[in-house]
Structures are given as structure tokens and as C-alpha cells.
Amino acid sequence: MVERTAQPAGLGRGFWAYTAILTLVAIVSIVFWYVFPLERYLPAAIVTARQVDTLFRFMAATGSALYVFIVGYLVYFAIVFRAKASDAPDAIGIQIHDNRKLEFWWTVIPVLFVVLLSVVSVRIWYEIELEPANGLVVEAIGHQFYFSFRYPQINGEVTDEMHLPLNVPVTLNLTSADVIHGFWVPAMRLKNDTVPGLVTSIRFTPRLAGRYPIICTQFCGVEHSEMDKQILVIEDKDSFDRWYKGWQQKNANASNALPGAGGAAISLQGGDAAAGKLLFSQKCTACHKLAPFNQTLVGPGLEGVLHDSNHPNLVNGQAANPADVASILENGYTGSMGAMPSASSNGLSPQDIANLVAFLNTLK
């Protein structure tokens, strides 16, 4: 029995020499990920893109170092411990079953690494979350098969490119008029789905002028593959203002009708304030007083919600204009005060919303 068993020969000199080589390769791969010029291939268009790159470099570096060791030893053991022609046909390996110390360390070290990785990624996640919420509010709406954009002082929708000024914080609200799309700008290292019936937002600050493709990352229908042709333009304030004025004029007479979640537009034009007043007393007074903003019941007072210079922005950070109030009524909103129900849970038709907005607009 015993003679055909290979003897535990210690790890051997070859092992340590090989480990030194692996260490070297691991160090080279770590250095590689830290010097690799990522931004030459994919510019970092917003401030937090670089944070994402930092996280990526950290994971790629530690991940490849780990991989080098695992595959390195795998290949090394596979070669060194192969059965040789000189071995007895029934030769067997070293019969060890486990090694408490080794197993302890290869449990504890990964746990420690998970703690480190968690700290690194939560910090970077937090920096992305910390992007200011009081910037320019832009809305991107997914359609089959394009994105449209809304800006505070531009009527209607901007349908070709999305322009943003350099170094101005942006809150981008995302929603969809039909199915789920994914709004992705690779140069921003950021995406979010546009989900019908839901408004989600991402916040960021553009840092690098340029033209960057906007790509849809959720399958949305037969032309989904073509939904990569629109461009995000980041430019200096002056060029942005010129572009902005151009659209203001071009869309001066456009309606602010919002697309409903099924593609049916909610027209704010035909709102009936009297009908809205009646509806308000039925559906809203449980939570809202007709009083100034700070007189809270469940939600804020709504007197002057559209005309109070002390509260230029709505609770969701958007400018107080009829379209945005309509969007709160349509989609609901949950903030620090609680939950404002959506149109479907309040039982509001698009016409009801138009009526309510017309009513709220009469309160000065």
C-alpha cells in the first residue's frame, strides 16, 4: 500500500520559485490596470465617470491578480503532479483530506477582501448619489424607437439631440411613453431604464465637451438595434444657450401635452378648471389644504403651487410648470413627506389630470 503512495515532499523549491514568478505576473497585471489609458478609448464625460473607472480599475487589478494565482497554480500542479510513465499503474497521490489552517485562511482572507470591496464600492456609490439635486432638470422619455427630451423653459419635446451645458449639475428624469428602454451613454458610465408609469432620476455633472452616443440597452421592439443614433452634446454655456433659445422659438407654439404611459398623450390644453375644482374636493382634500406650501396635512398645501415665488420647484425638484405638476399627478411621487399616489391609484383619467392642473393653475 504505502510504497505506491507519493510522499508529502513539502511544497518544494520549485513551488516557491514559481510563486515568485506568479507574484511578479500579478504585480504586472495590477500595474497594467492602473496605467491602462481607459479614457483614450472611452472619454469620461461626467464627473462621476472617473469614479466608476476607479472602481473598475480596483476590481480589474485585484481580480486579475487573483486569477493569475488560481490559474497559475492550477496549471503548475497539473504539470508537476501528472502521472509519469515511470509510475506504477496503480500509483496514488498524497492522501491528505484537508488542512484546517489553510482552509481557515482562505475563508478569512476573502471575507476581509469582501469588506474592503464593500467599503470601496459603497463610497463610490455614495459619491454618485451625492451629486447635487438642484441643477438643471431635464427629462428623457423613451419611445419606440427614439428618446425625446424636455427642458424647463422649452415647450413640448426636443427630439433630435440632447444638449447639456458644461459644469452645470443635471437631474435627468427618465420615463417612457410605451415599453421599457434603457438610457445609456457609455461615456457617462451611467444608465437607467425608462420604465412606463415610473419616473426615475439620475444626477450628474458634465465635465468634458463632446458628442457622445446615446444607446438603448433594453430590448424594446423590432428596431431596438437602431436605437443608438441619438447624440448627447456637452458644450459650453454660450453654445448651449444659443441651442436652447433656438428650441424655445421653434417650439413656442408646441403643446406641453405629456405622453401617457400607453402612448396616449395627456393634453393639458383642454383642461376645465371648474371640473377640476370639484374633483379636487373629492379626491385630494384628504391630504392637501388649499393653503400655502408649508401648511402640511399629509402632503403640502397647494395654494399657489404654480405661482408661488417662494417655491419655484416642486417637491420632486422639477420646475413648477403645468407639465411637471401633471407628471406628479400621473406618476405619483414619494418624498420626505410621504407618498403622493399615482393617477392609476387615484383613479384619474388623462382628462381628470388636465382638469386638475387647470384648477391648480387658477390658484394664485
Added chain:
Amino acid sequence: MAVAALHSGGIADHIHPEPQGFVRRYVFSLDHKIIGIQYLITGFVFFMLSGLLAEAIRTQLLNPSGGFVAPGTYNEVYSVHGSAMVWLVVIPLLTGGFGNLVFPVQIGARDVAFPWLNMLSFWIFPVAGLMLFSSFLMGAPTAGWMEYPPISLQGAAGTSMWCAAIFLVGVSSTITGINFVVTILKMRAPGMTFTRMPLFVWGQFATAPLLMIATTALAAALAALFIERQFGVPFFDPTKGGSPVMWQHMFWFYSHPAVYIMILPAFGIISEVLPTFARKPIFGYKLIAFSSMAIALAGFMVWAHHMFTSGLAPFLQLPFMIITYLIGVPTGIKIFSWTATLWGGKIHYTTAMLFAIGFVGLFTLGGITGIFLAAIPFDLHVHGTYFIVAHLHYVLIGGSLMGIFAGMYYWFPKMSGRLLNETLGKIHFWLFFIGFNGTFLPMHWLGVMGMPREVATYDPQFTFWNRFESVSSYLMTFAILIFFVNVLWSIRYGKRAGANPWGARTLEWQVPSPPHYYNFKHVPTVYGLPYDFSQPLPYSGLEEELTDSPPPVAAGAH
């Protein structure tokens, strides 16, 4: 005397005479080994069909403007490809296939606990598979294997067929899960305690509850989608008060555990093949078994890592990130243990061993990119891109499929009595290994640089790597063809295997190949773990297995 001995195994010894006649023996068989082979054959047939679809995908992507099939057809092709590979290939091969074939013998049972249910769950499977493929006749689903509403509400009639087909496979999986759990809990041979079970059994034992519990969430989601599509009850349509994100929760509450359904049995296969050919005990048996259970349990707590872009409240996402990181720990422990198993071995390079070592190398890469994806900020960049496609194929092909191939080369002699040809096997391995990496490695950087998934056309800047991938995928397909040729050839002309061609130590190798109808003439008694090569085999009661003594006689109530 004989009767008393037979009864020592409790319900395992409830013996009926072996049925005669082709239909009862090979078609509506109750024998777990035949059912296992039926699963393997059916699964590999579906594998060929979905493999053809895969080549259609790669052929389309030879050119940035596509052109091989129309964009609408392309969407049908990859949707059925993905659904079939997951539900008709990997899950059935690993659970119904290898599970049935191997683990009851490994625990010293005469069959599974509920043979009739076993037959039922098999026969549901080909029916469901044909239904899924028949959806091409009525406009197949187009929204990928995840079929997110509302777009899946717009799909042609085939999407409802898809719901029904996947629902049925789910029923089949659930039955198999129940059957396996009861079998492992109740039908182990005397002395086969939990800490003596082979690791393949542990793999099935960790998987079976996932099949039972997670699949119910999928079934509910599919039923809801079907009802909404056919009868308009608005579960998911937001314009009528439904919630599209609800689908995603239900889908991933199943589908994350499902990725473990697709890998834990493969872990089990690897844990048998490595010690056998290294001529060494598996390193860290207890930790490997325990980590499978830990992974299965934690697998229920991470589903929302697929939904970081779906508009969940930001703070709710953090726990999902961190628990997903933590799953990396037991996974890492397994990888370290397999690597350490090679140390000090006398390694025999059979094809099964090559696939097992290849598995460790490739699965590890997929596991590491999985950790990348759990990091919310990075996932917000690569979610929905080719990076995901790379990750999931490294775990599913580099992991699950390599495991399946290792299992085929390892257990083919047990099921057929003949060895697969080793020369063809080695050619298969090396071409497959090269072709696989050539196909999927470049997808990592394509995704990071801006190529979204599920597209029929793409930005011309990505042309070079896409062509490279397509050509590599042809190589991979060629390797798989060699495998099929090998199987067909070896079934008739392969070298005779005998009971134990590999000198392996688990129970299935101590009985003839193929084992007779009730697996054992006398139910064996087990005294220890199988893995120590310096010890005599830890079984008694097997003395007559390889002799001409008659098979067990019918006894018991009927």
C-alpha cells in the same frame, strides 16, 4: 434469509419484477437510469437545435449591418436560443439527466422515491420543448429569455406559447426537485450518513430545494403573463394599473436561484472527476459540501442585483450588492479546494479530467466578472451590454457545459458499457476550449466600450471583434460535432469499459456497467467517505455484484 437481507434497506427494497417489452422498458420506463438517459438524449437534441440558432446569431453578426436574417427574425432566434439553452438543455441535463442517472446509485438506493413521478416529469419535458420550438410557427417570442413586459405583451402569439412551455418545464423541474429531496433524505443505504455522501449527491441535494421553491415564483409570473396576454387582466401593463417591475422581481426571484440550479450539479460533477483522476481525496470535503448549501441559501437573497437600473430605491440596492459579494466567498472556497486537490496528485489526463480542469479555469473568470457586476456603479455602466453576455457564457459554458462534458466522458461507460474515444475527446476539448475563449473573451471589452446586447446590427467600430467571435464560434461548433460523432461511434464500437474503468471509488463504479435493474443485488452498507485511495473501499455487501449470481427476487407487498 435473502428476504431479510433485502429488507435491510427499508423502502429502498420494495422490489417489483423488471418489466419486459420495449415500451415499458425504454419508453415509459420507471427505472431512474433509463429516465436519466432519456433526459440526456432529449437534452442533447435540444442542444443541437439551440446550437444551430446560436450559429444563426453569430452569422448575423459577421457584418455590422446584419443581413443574414431580418431583425424581427433575429430577435426570435436569440430569444428561443437563450430560453432553450437554459430550460431545455442545461437544467434538464444536469438535474433530470445526470441527477437521475448517477446519484441514486451513489447513495445505494434501488431507485428514486417516486418512480412514477419521475417518468411523468420526464415526459412533460420533450412535450414542453416541442411547444417552445413550435412558437416559431406563430411568431416566436422576441424579448429575450427574460421577456420583460410591457414589450412581451406586444409579442406575437408565440410568446403565450413560450409562457405555457416554460411553465410546463417548471412543473417538470418542481416534480424532479421533490423527488430528489425525498430520495436523498429517505433512501440512503445503511451507513450512508450525510457526511459520507459523495459530493455529486451534495450538489443535487443543494439544487433540489431550489428547483422546488424558486420555480414556483417563475410559475406564478408565467401564469400572470399568460393571463394578461390572453385575457387582458392587467398584472404588468402600467397604463391599466399594473407594474412592469413586478415581473422583474418575480422573474429574478426564480432566475438567480436558477443560475445555481445550473451550476451546483456541475460543481458536483467536478468534485467527483478531480479526485478520481488525481488519485487523491477531494480537498476539504466538508467545506465544499457546506459551501454548496450556503450558496443555495444565499442565492435567494440577491435577485435584485439584476435590477440595479430598474428604478429601485437606491438604499434598497446596497444589501443586494453586499450579499452578492459575500456569495463570492463560498464560491472561492470551492475553487481553492479544487486547485488544492491537484496538489500532490498522480494526475491522469483523461478527457473528463481535461474538462474538469478547464472548468475550474473558465468558471473562475465568470465568477470574478460576477463580482464586478454586483458592484452597483460598475453595473450601471455594463448592464444590458455584451459584458453581461460574456459573464453569463463563462459561467454557463465555461462552467455548466464544461461540467456536462466532463460528466459525459466520465459516466458514459457507466451508462453504455463502452468508453468514449479518448483521441476524439481530446481534439474535442482543445478545439472547444480555444473556440470558446475566442468567441466570448472579446465580448468583455465590446460591452465596456459600448456594444449593447440583443441587437441585430451594431456600430461598425466593433466589426473586427465580432468577426473574430463568429469565426471562433464556428470552431466551437465543429468541436461539438466531433463530440456527437464520438458518442454515436463509441456506442457501437467503443472499447468495452468493464465495471470500473477509472478505478473510481464511489458506489456506482462497484456495480456492472450498466448496473442491473435494481442497481444492487444486496443493498450495501457504507462505512466511510469514498475518497481515500490508500484505504480499502468502505462498503460491504457488494461481494456478489460482479458475479453471475441471480438478480434480486421480487418480494414485498405486491
